[in-house]
Amino acid sequence: MQQATMTLEQFAKYAGISKDLAYALVKAGKVPYIRLGIGRGRILFRKEAVDAWLASQEQQVR
Numbered sequence: 136m137q138q139a140t141m142t143l144e145q146f147a148k149y150a151g152i153s154k155d156l157a158y159a160l161v162k163a164g165k166v167p168y169i170r171l172g173i174g175r176g177r178i179l180f181r182k183e184a185v186d187a188w189l190a191s192q193e194q195q196v197r
Contacts (some may be wrong), residue, residue: 140169140179149182150189 141149146166147157160166167184170176 138182140181141185143178143180146180146185149185 143157143161144154147154150157152160157166161168161178167180167188169179169181171179
């Protein structure tokens with residue numbers, strides 16, 4: 136069974152970006168994520184939402 140969510144580290148690797156950039160995208164609200172727990176909690180990413188977000192970030196060649 137394929138995992139439905141990714142940790143921040145897994146998301147960064149999947150998207151081909153650094154963990155620092157992944158944190159910055161979360162902080163700026165630029166990427167869809169889930170925060171679970173009390174306080175800062177755990178940051179998770181749904182694979183389907185990440186795939187859709189990545190597709191929306193694709194630049195069209197003119």
